[in-house]
Amino acid sequence: NAGVTQTPKFQVLKTGQSMTLQCAQDMNHEYMSWYRQDPGMGLRLIHYSVGAGITDQGEVPNGYNVSRSTTEDFPLRLLSAAPSQTSVYFCASSPGGQWTLHFGNGTRLTVT
Amino acid sequence: SQQGEEDPQALSIQEGENATMNCSYKTSINNLQWYRQNSGRGLVHLILIRSNEREKHSGRLRVTLDTSKKSSSLLITASRAADTASYFCATDALLENNDMRFGAGTRLTVKP
Numbered sequence: 519n520a521g522v523t524q525t526p527k528f529q530v531l532k533t534g535q536s537m538t539l540q541c542a543q544d545m546n547h548e549y550m551s552w553y554r555q556d557p558g559m560g561l562r563l564i565h566y567s568v569g570a571g572i573t574d575q576g577e578v579p580n581g582y583n584v585s586r587s588t589t590e591d592f593p594l595r596l597l598s599a600a601p602s603q604t605s606v607y608f609c610a611s612s613p614g615g616q617w618t619l620h621f622g623n624g625t626r627l628t629v630t
Numbered sequence: 631s632q633q634g635e636e637d638p639q640a641l642s643i644q645e646g647e648n649a650t651m652n653c654s655y656k657t658s659i660n661n662l663q664w665y666r667q668n669s670g671r672g673l674v675h676l677i678l679i680r681s682n683e684r685e686k687h688s689g690r691l692r693v694t695l696d697t698s699k700k701s702s703s704l705l706i707t708a709s710r711a712a713d714t715a716s717y718f719c720a721t722d723a724l725l726e727n728n729d730m731r732f733g734a735g736t737r738l739t740v741k742p
Contacts, residue, residue: 522672551730560718561673561732576729608672617661617722617730621672 520544524609524622531599531629539594539625541609548614550592551576552584554605555624561608567592568614599629636719636736644741649706651736653719654699660722662695664704667716667735676704676717711742 525540543550551566563576567586581603583595592611596603606626610619637652653662661680665673679686679695679702686693692705706713716735723729 553732558734560734563729563731566729577731610673618663618675618678619665619673619720619730621674623672624670 522609522611522620522622524607524625526625527623529625529627531596531627533599533601533629535599537596537599539596539607539609539627541592541594541622542590543592543609543611543620544590545611545613545620546589547611547620548589549612549617550586551610551612551619552582552592552594553608553610554578554603555608556605564594564607596627599627601629603627604629636717636733638736639734640737640739642739642741643709645709645711647709647740649709649713649738649740651704651717651738653702653704653733655702655719655721655731655733656700657721657723658697662693662702663720663730664691664693664702665718665720665732667718669715673718706738709738709740711740714738714740 522543548569552564553561555561562578565584567573570589573584606624608624609622612619635654663678664676667673677688677693679693690707695702716737718732718735720730720732
């Protein structure tokens with residue numbers, strides 16, 4: 519049972535480049551979410567999904583897009599990377615209703 | 631904005647001592663959860679306490695919740711070097727079930 523898998527683990531982008539952070543879970547969880555973690559800021563919610571075909575914005579959605587075509591996958595797209603998006607990104611999932619989140623190990627992104 | 635705020639930001643104790651971390655939040659909640667994060671890893675769920683509960687135990691962990699003061703505490707008894715990690719509280723606001731907010735965390739160091 520792999521849980522929540524994030525790829526890649528590390529990524530360096532130049533300003534203006536685009537990329538997709540992958541997140542997959544094998545627990546048949548309905549709820550999935552993306553957070554970014556910055557020093558001294560805790561985790562901030564970017565986008566979330568309560569099921570396939572449904573997504574919504576969190577606290578800091580600007581500059582990011584998401585889609586949820588399957589229950590298992592919830593990719594996060596950076597449309598035009600900016601240095602302010604340098605951060606560690608975590609994907610999490612939950613069965614829904616219980617709100618106990620299962621986290622991936624994160625993607626460390628640096629934008630130069 | 632962050633919902634939960636942990637106090638202290640950092641805590642250093644000797645092995646065998648107890649560690650107490652506090653969390654304050656701003657709005658009425660459904661549940662409050664505590665998570666642990668080892669360096670370079672994702673967060674791991676420790677314990678969930680519902681808004682109608684006042685105290686909960688899990689092994690060496692004891693969590694209290696005071697909804698009148700909008701605060702919670704996490705007590706780790708008989709700490710071990712392996713407890714060294716960052717600890718975060720997370721809340722889901724009463725009227726916003728899909729939005730889990732995290733504090734900035736307490737960095738606990740347990741010296742052997």
